[in-house]
Amino acid sequence: MRNSARAPSTGLALRLGKAGLAVNALGIFAFLYVPILILIVFSFNDTRTVARMTGLSLQWYEKLFVNRDLLAAARNSLIIALTSTLVATVMGTLTALGMDRFHFRLRKTFDTVLYLPIVIPEIVMGISLLLFFNLAFFPVIQLISGASLSLGLWTILIGHIAFNIPFVYVIVRARLVGFDRTLEEAARDLGADEWRTFWRVTFPLLLPGILGGALMAFTLSLDDFLVTVFTAGTASPTMPLYIYSLVRRGVTPEINALSTVLLLASMGLIVLSLAAQRRE
Amino acid sequence: MTGGSENRSRRGPLLVLPAAAYLVVFFVLPLVLVLVISFVERGRAGGVRTPLVPTIAYYIRLFDPLYIGIFLKSVRIALLVTGVCVLTGYPLGVFIGRAPARVRSSLMMLVMIPFWTNFLVRTYAMKQLLAAEGGVNGLLLGIGLIQEPLSLIFNEFSVVLGLVYGYLPFAVLPMYASIEKFDLSLMEAASDLGANLRRAFLRIMLPLTLPGVVAAVVLVFVPVVGAFITPDIMGGGKVEMIGTLINRQFGVARNWPFGSAMSLALMLMVVVGVIYYFRTADEGARPL
Numbered sequence: 001m002r003n004s005a006r007a008p009s010t011g012l013a014l015r016l017g018k019a020g021l022a023v024n025a026l027g028i029f030a031f032l033y034v035p036i037l038i039l040i041v042f043s044f045n046d047t048r049t050v051a052r053m054t055g056l057s058l059q060w061y062e063k064l065f066v067n068r069d070l071l072a073a074a075r076n077s078l079i080i081a082l083t084s085t086l087v088a089t090v091m092g093t094l095t096a097l098g099m100d101r102f103h104f105r106l107r108k109t110f111d112t113v114l115y116l117p118i119v120i121p122e123i124v125m126g127i128s129l130l131l132f133f134n135l136a137f138f139p140v141i142q143l144i145s146g147a148s149l150s151l152g153l154w155t156i157l158i159g160h161i162a163f164n165i166p167f168v169y170v171i172v173r174a175r176l177v178g179f180d181r182t183l184e185e186a187a188r189d190l191g192a193d194e195w196r197t198f199w200r201v202t203f204p205l206l207l208p209g210i211l212g213g214a215l216m217a218f219t220l221s222l223d224d225f226l227v228t229v230f231t232a233g234t235a236s237p238t239m240p241l242y243i244y245s246l247v248r249r250g251v252t253p254e255i256n257a258l259s260t261v262l263l264l265a266s267m268g269l270i271v272l273s274l275a276a277q278r279r280e
Numbered sequence: 281m282t283g284g285s286e287n288r289s290r291r292g293p294l295l296v297l298p299a300a301a302y303l304v305v306f307f308v309l310p311l312v313l314v315l316v317i318s319f320v321e322r323g324r325a326g327g328v329r330t331p332l333v334p335t336i337a338y339y340i341r342l343f344d345p346l347y348i349g350i351f352l353k354s355v356r357i358a359l360l361v362t363g364v365c366v367l368t369g370y371p372l373g374v375f376i377g378r379a380p381a382r383v384r385s386s387l388m389m390l391v392m393i394p395f396w397t398n399f400l401v402r403t404y405a406m407k408q409l410l411a412a413e414g415g416v417n418g419l420l421l422g423i424g425l426i427q428e429p430l431s432l433i434f435n436e437f438s439v440v441l442g443l444v445y446g447y448l449p450f451a452v453l454p455m456y457a458s459i460e461k462f463d464l465s466l467m468e469a470a471s472d473l474g475a476n477l478r479r480a481f482l483r484i485m486l487p488l489t490l491p492g493v494v495a496a497v498v499l500v501f502v503p504v505v506g507a508f509i510t511p512d513i514m515g516g517g518k519v520e521m522i523g524t525l526i527n528r529q530f531g532v533a534r535n536w537p538f539g540s541a542m543s544l545a546l547m548l549m550v551v552v553g554v555i556y557y558f559r560t561a562d563e564g565a566r567p568l
Contacts, residue, residue, distance in 0.1 A: 013477045025375040025387075028368055032394050032448065035405035038415050042408070050408050051418025091299040102292020110300055117307055121506030121550055123523050124543045127530055128310035131317055131540065135328065136309070162306045165299050223398050225509060230530065243400045247513055251408040259401040266396045270389070273396075 036263065043256035050251050060257035070258065073242035076153060080238060081221040084160035089214045091161075092168025093206070099169075100176040117166045126230035129159050133231065151233025159227040164220060168213035175209025215273050219266075318540035326534035338541040347525070351545070354521040357436070358505035361443040365451035365500045366493060373456035373492070378464065388456070395449040403513050406442050407433065410514075434516035442514035443504050450503075451496040458492025494561045498554055506546055522546050 508523035529539025
C-alpha cells in the first residue's frame, strides 16, 4: 500500500488479485458443498425422486433403522475399524519408538518398507492380498493343519491392520521428532524405573500423536473400499461395500439419508480430532 | 555402561519386530507373489495353471495399443485432475492464509469436512447431481430450459469432475500448510524493491511454498492414476482407466496373471514417477 503512489499498476493488480482470490474461494466452497447440501435436502423428500422436492418426510431415515443388511454392514465396519485401529496403534507406536531411539541392522530397509503401503496404489495392495490368501496362505494352512479357510471378516481385518500400521507410525514418529528427552532423564534421576518413566512421562507426552494416529487409522478403515473388496469374499460386506452396491444401482433418497447420517458421523470425528489437538 | 548399551541395541529390534513381522507376511510377501503370478500362465477357470508354466506373454500383451491407450488415458486424466486441483487449490490456500485467524480455522474446517467424509458418499453426491433423474436435470427441466434430460454423466467429463471433487481437499491441505508458514510481508518487500506481483510470486512465494505444491501433486496424482471408484461410478463402464481394467481381470475376466502384470506396471510407473518427480523438484526451486 505504501508504494501505491509510485506504482499504481501494482496496486490495481493487487486489488484485482484479492478479488480473484475471493471469487476462487467462493467458487471452490460452492463446488464442494452444493452437492452435499442437495444430497441432504433430498434425504427428506417424500417421493422416490432426487430431482424435485415434492414434500417433506422422514420415511427414508425410518427405513434405515430397520434395514438388516445395513445394520449388519455398519456392525462389521465398526468391528473391523475398532480392532484394526487398536492393533495398528500398538504396533505402529512401538515401531515409532524403536525406529526413533535405537539403531540396528536393516533399519533403513524397514523404514522404506514402512512408507511403501502409503505410496503404492491401493488397488495393488488389494489384489496382492487376494492372491496371497488364495494362492499361498490358505493352501499352506491347509497343508499344515488340514483346515480349509476362506475369505471373510478376518481377512479384511488383516488387510486393514497392514495399511494402518504405516499411517500410525508416520504420525507418532513426527511427534517424536520434537520430543524433549531430558524430561525422561529427569524422571530417571529422580528414581523412576524405566517402566514407570515410560507410563508417567513418555506416554502422556506422546498421547496426542498416538490419538491422532489412531483417529487416522479408524477413519481410513471405516472408509476403505479397495483393500476390503478384494479380501471380503462373498459374505459379510462392510459399510463402503454396501453403499457401493446401492450406488451402482442408481440414485434413491435412501442412499441420501444414509449418506447424511455418515456425514454427521464424520463431522463428529472432526470435532473429536480437534478436541484431541487442543490437548496439546 | 557397555552392558547397558548392548541391552539397548537389542531392544530396538524387539520393539520393531511385531510390525516388521506383520508387514513382511501381509504386505511384502503378497507383493512378491504378484510378481511371481505375473510370470505364469493363467488357469482355465481362473487362478493359475498348476503345475506353474512360466511365460512373459502377459507383459507382451501390455504393449497392445488397446492397453497402452488406457494407460495413457489414465495418465492424461490424472495430470488434468492434478493440474486443476493445484491451480485452484493454491489460490484457496492463499485466501485462507490471508484471512484473520478466527475465520481461518473455520475456513480450514470447511476444507477438512469433505476430507474426512466417506469417499463413496461424496462420489454419490456428485452422481445424484448429474444423473438423468438428478438435480441439474431436474432444475433445467423445471425452469423449462430443456425438454429432454441432458446426458451429463457416464463420460470422461463426469469422471474428471468426480475426481477433482474427490481429491481437491487433498491438494489444499499440504499447500495451505506451506502457505501459512510463508511470510506474506516478503511479497511486500519484493514489491518495494520494484518487482511486480507476478515476478514476486514466481521468484519468492512459489519457491518458498514449493514443498506444499510438491506434496499436493503426489497426494492427488498417485491415487487418481490408479483410481477405481470414481471411473466406475461416474463413468458407468464407459470410461476405462487402469484401476477399472485391473479390477476386471480379478472379476469377470478372471485373468489373475494379466491383472498382476498390469498392477506391477502401474506400481512401477507410480514409484518411478514419484522418485523422479521428487528429484526434479529438489533440484532447484524451479516452478513445476
